[in-house]
Amino acid sequence: MKSGKALGAVSILLAIISLGLGGYVIYDIYLSPSSLNDSSSIDHWYKESSTYSFDSTSFEYVDPMSFTLELNETSSIYIVFNGFVRFPIDDTYNIVYLRIKINEFYEGREMTLEAESIDFRQRYSFALQYFDPSLPPNTYIISIWARTTADTTTLGEMSLYIQTIS
Numbered sequence: 001m002k003s004g005k006a007l008g009a010v011s012i013l014l015a016i017i018s019l020g021l022g023g024y025v026i027y028d029i030y031l032s033p034s035s036l037n038d039s040s041s042i043d044h045w046y047k048e049s050s051t052y053s054f055d056s057t058s059f060e061y062v063d064p065m066s067f068t069l070e071l072n073e074t075s076s077i078y079i080v081f082n083g084f085v086r087f088p089i090d091d092t093y094n095i096v097y098l099r100i101k102i103n104e105f106y107e108g109r110e111m112t113l114e115a116e117s118i119d120f121r122q123r124y125s126f127a128l129q130y131f132d133p134s135l136p137p138n139t140y141i142i143s144i145w146a147r148t149t150a151d152t153t154t155l156g157e158m159s160l161y162i163q164t165i166s
Contacts, residue, residue, distance in 0.1 A: 041166045045069070048159040055152045059099060059145040065160045066143035075166035077135045081128040081144050083158035087115045094118070094150035100130045101143050107132070123156075135164075 045067045052062050065081065079100055087094045098111040108130035115124065128144075142162060146155065 043164045043166075045162040046159065048157075050157065052146075052155045052158065053152050054146060054148060054155075055150070056147055057149065059097070059147045062144040062146050062155060062158070065158060066141060067160070067162055069140045069142065069162070069164065071135060071137050071140065071164065071166065073166045074134050074136050075164040076133045077131070078163045079130040079142060080161050081158065082126065082161075084123040084125045084156050085113050086121055086123055086154040086156060087118050088151045088153065089118050089121065090151065092116075092150070094148065094153070096146060096148045096150070096153055096155075098126065098128050099145045100128065101145050102140055103138075104141075106145070 049064055054060055085096050093116045096113045099106045100108050111128045113124050113126055
C-alpha cells in the first residue's frame with residue numbers, strides 16, 4: 001500500500017512539472033513580449049525646442065516641430081507633443097489651440113488650453129497625443145500647428161516624439 005501512495009505522489013508531481021513546462025513553452029512562443037518584438041520593427045523620432053512665440057488667430061506651423069517619415073509597410077503610429085504655454089498678462093479670456101497635421105490633414109482632437117484674467121506669467125503644461133493603429137505605407141509629413149486668441153503667446157520646453165511599429 002505504501003508503494004502505491006508513493007507512486008501516486010510521484011505521478012502528481014510529474015504532472016504538475018509537465019503542466020508548468022507546457023505553460024512556459026506556450027507563453028514563450030506565443031505570448032511573451034520578446035516573441036512579439038521578433039517580428040516587429042520599432043522606429044523612433046525625437047525633437048525638442050526651447051521656445052516658439054506666436055500671435056496668429058489662424059493655425060500656423062510651430063517651427064521646428066515636424067518630421068518626414070517613410071513607411072514601407074503598414075504601421076501603427078504614436079505621436080506625443082509636450083511642453084507648456086505662457087499667455088500674455090492681461091484681463092481677457094485667452095485660448096490656445098494645438099493640432100497634429102499629417103500630410104495636410106489635421107488628425108486627432110484639437111487640444112484647447114484656456115486662461116482668464118492673468119496678472120502674472122503662468123505656465124500651463126500640455127501633452128497632445130495621437131495614435132493610429134494602421135497607417136498604410138507612404139511618405140508622411142507630421143507637424144504641429146497652433147493658434148491663439150491672445151496677443152503674443154509662447155510655447156516653451158517643447159518636445160515631439162513619434163514611434164512607429166510595423
